[in-house]
Amino acid sequence: MSAKIITMTSGKGGVGKTTAVANIAVALASNGARVCCIDGDIGLRNLDIVMGLENRIVYDIVDVIEGRCRLRQAMIRDKRLPELYLIPAAQTRDKSAVSPSDMVRLGDELRKEVDWVLIDSPAGIERGFRNSIAAADQVLVITNPEVSAVRDADRVIGLLEAEEKGSPSLIINRLNPSMVKKNDMLSAEDVIDLLAIRLIGIVPEDETVIVGTNRGAPIALEAKSMAGQAFRNIAQRMQGHDVPFMDLDSQGSLWTRIQRMAGRR
């Protein structure tokens, strides 16, 4: 068995890469898959705190690459899911401590240990981004329905095509259905039309995401969270299941409204 290596990238910062990696990893692991996340943002470590693992770090990615520890020693086990791991970024080094070929070697070693490797790329299109995509079998580009995020996503998609990384898949994050309804936010269709790549998920703007990161407990395990459902759907699609896109209409259908009132959603 060999893991699939997926890199999450965006160009622009702050669109939700880290949160998406944490949530998709949790969703995959809760389906029984063995998952290892890698924080690719050396010098600006963050995935650990979003996943609630900040107090458990002993070794980091640079320690593995420079041979100061074994791979397994740097894989921090999640609190809730026994087959979910994190390899944290180094905090006191910079991106030049790692090269693209180091990442390929690390990825190949990890393929034997787990089913999925999710790499959280740093913002930007420089060394950290190059490192993060080096080992990827597939790249997910995440964006928000907002001009600067879409423009940067397009730039990154162009770079990935030039690197012959294959066509990436798109996650549209923080879509606000009521603003779309008022024609004051780009719709998912608009964004797909502009970027012209395959869509793999639409995540609605949802306060529960921040509550989850505050607690260090990604909301992908919470049945009632709309964003959590969207991340679970993405994980399912990555695993090859054909899951319909959620109805994100702010009112929802009569049935979803009844379900919501009954506290089922």
Next chain:
Amino acid sequence: MGGFFERIVGRKRSAKSAKERLQLVLIHDRTDMTQAEWEALRDDILAVISRHVDIDPDAVRIDVEHEGREQRLVADIPLRSVTRRRSG
């Protein structure tokens, strides 16, 4: 479309501006060419073609069209009719 509503509100809804502005800027980003470079290209194309055939520069349309992420330069260059020129 929506002209009446837009006149009342005084401006069109912002999603439409966002999409139109992005469509334009992405053409420049993807080809790495500025507006001035596009105009220079257009002038060069017209100069070459008019060396061989008679064209009306004002009727020429040169656009970037896209299919998916593929972009193509599409030129629509009406030729001036030779017969009409002769009779006129």
